[in-house]
Amino acid sequence: MAFLNCFKSTFFIWFLLVVACGNTPKAEKSAIEPTLALSDTIVEKPVVVAANRTNAYLPLLKGKKVGIVGNQTSIIFKTADKDAELPVPYVHLVDSLLALNVDIKKVFAPEHGFRGVVDAGEKVKDGVDSKTGLPLISLYGKNRKPSAAQLKDIDVVLFDIQDVGVRFYTYIATLQLVMEACAAENIPLIVLDRPNPNAHYIDGPTMEKAHTSFLGMTEIPLVYGMTIGEYAQMINEEKWIEGEKKADLTVIPLENWTYDTEYSLPVRPSPNLPNDVAINLYPSLGLFEGTNVNAGRGTELQFQCYGASFLDSTQYSFKYTPMPNFGSKNPKEKEKICFGKDLSEFPKMSIVSVQWLLDAYTNSEDKSKVFLTSGFTKHAGTEKLQKQIENGETEEAIKESWQADLTRFKKVRKKYLLYL
Known part of the structure; x- marks a missing residue:
């Protein structure tokens, strides 16, 4: 809920906006400039689940x-x-x-x-x-x-x-x-x-x-x-x-x-998706679930970083050590120093990126350690992605190979949209 303070003459008029339900930020008071008329204010309707x-x-x-x-x-x-x-x-x-x-x-x-x-x-x-x-x-x-x-x-x-x-x-x-x-x-x-x-x-x-x-x-x-x-x-x-x-x-x-x-x-949808950044990065970093690379499990940066002990330490300034914690009793690379990247400040994504998979594979000291082949295929949904990464294809070429399927899906999806 939010409170609107409007100054008029020498006294205050208070308006209470009651938000019945939906996703709203914590209540806060904000002083409105005296020159701003009530009719000029814009109140967005809250989402109602x-x-x-x-x-x-x-x-x-x-x-x-x-x-x-x-x-x-x-x-x-x-x-x-x-x-x-x-x-x-x-x-x-x-x-x-x-x-x-x-x-x-x-x-x-x-x-x-x-x-x-x-x-x-x-x-x-x-x-x-x-x-x-x-x-x-x-x-x-x-x-x-x-x-x-x-x-x-x-x-x-x-x-x-x-x-x-x-x-x-x-x-x-x-x-x-x-x-x-x-x-x-x-x-x-x-x-x-x-x-x-x-x-x-x-x-x-x-x-x-x-x-x-x-x-x-x-x-x-x-x-x-x-x-x-x-x-x-x-x-x-x-x-x-x-x-x-x-x-x-x-x-x-x-x-x-x-x-x-x-x-x-308002609450974690699962133990290892603690915030908006993790949820936004999850489509891309979740692909690491089918590899031996750690994607932040066993840290407080779940799905906001990645790394492994077998990545080349000279290529990374960020390092961390996964330890058992809430939602991850036995994280990959447990108690090992992992070298990788912190993405917790990365801008909001509107694509699935494979740049970090390519980075981890390129900088792996032992490339045979990266992929859990069947597990990666289940996450990716195809054997092609692993082969494309191993063959050194660019992210641009990899993403281009998705486009025909995406176009077909969008046509089917359109029939079931409720919020146009």
């Missing part, structure tokens, strides 16, 4: 036995009607719905778990949520799709997870598998939409069918420029669900958001 639009989806839950697919990002922003800053500006969706007497039967938890504290790649266990007592069913353990038995007592599934718009970020794979399970059991699915902080561009290599996995289940670019609600519609209508079935899908859209809207996530 779908979870806050309770009037749009509560009627769909009334009298139903509900399953929730969510994590720590499944939040509803609180409304303030007084001067004081809110100590906690949001409440978890599950807590809010329980307070509204919605009959939640269980929660399905994706990678990193329901509370978002499990390491990347670490299996999530079934259990019971200590705060609510609800059963927790893991979708990142022995099964990644809800089984028929797990859905037996569910009338409707509500999906609410913050995505970051990168193909190998596994929440869209979880979405697709949940859609398949709901379609198979004829259970309606409601997706609560959230902004995509990387929606302002489309780029990167396109997944090839031969290399699909949980790191990319469909033939889309690395950065696809859609919200998770739009992507759900694409999955449904492009018949990407197993057996070419369609889910009974309802998407609750955002309000006051466009693909160029600046949006800072």
Whole structure:
């Protein structure tokens, strides 16, 4: 919320602007110059996430036995009607719905778990949520799709997870598998939409069918420029669900958001994406996940730096030592001095860059150490990128090889956009 101080004559007139919900900065007071009339001020409407639009989806839950697919990002922003800053500006969706007497039967938890504290790649266990007592069913353990038995007592599934718009970020794979399970059991699915902080561009290599996995289940670019609600519609209508079935899908859209809207996530979408810079660099530095090069895990600069002990120390002024920490119990290059680059002050990206991959490969003292071949292919979605880097192709040539696929995807994407 923001306060407008307008001077008039010899006394103050105060106007209180109440922001009901959405992504807003911390409350602050700003003095407006006396010569500025109220009619001259411009107040941007705050983004309203779908979870806050309770009037749009509560009627769909009334009298139903509900399953929730969510994590720590499944939040509803609180409304303030007084001067004081809110100590906690949001409440978890599950807590809010329980307070509204919605009959939640269980929660399905994706990678990193329901509370978002499990390491990347670490299996999530079934259990019971200590705060609510609800059963927790893991979708990142022995099964990644809800089984028929797990859905037996569910009338409707509500999906609410913050995505970051990168193909190998596994929440869209979880979405697709949940859609398949709901379609198979004829259970309606409601997706609560959230902004995509990387929606302002489309780029990167396109997944090839031969290399699909949980790191990319469909033939889309690395950065696809859609919200998770739009992507759900694409999955449904492009018949990407197993057996070419369609889910009974309802998407609750955002309000006051466009693909160029600046949006800072209020909580970490996963343990190793701590801030806007990391989220913005993730499409490019995330490709290091398929290599032996460390991309900041085990530091406080997760996905804001890269380095390795086997990179030529004479080529870099930056060095660091990865150590076990929150979200990374066993980081690559643990306890080794890594030589590389600090990108924490790098300007906002609107492309997927391979310059840092090329740099690391060129300056590796032992090039056989760089690529984890199958892992890199799963992240890149193609075998071509590794070969292009090993063959010394330029970034310009590599990016040119992506363009035909990107053009085809953009034509398909256009059919499912909700925020034009």
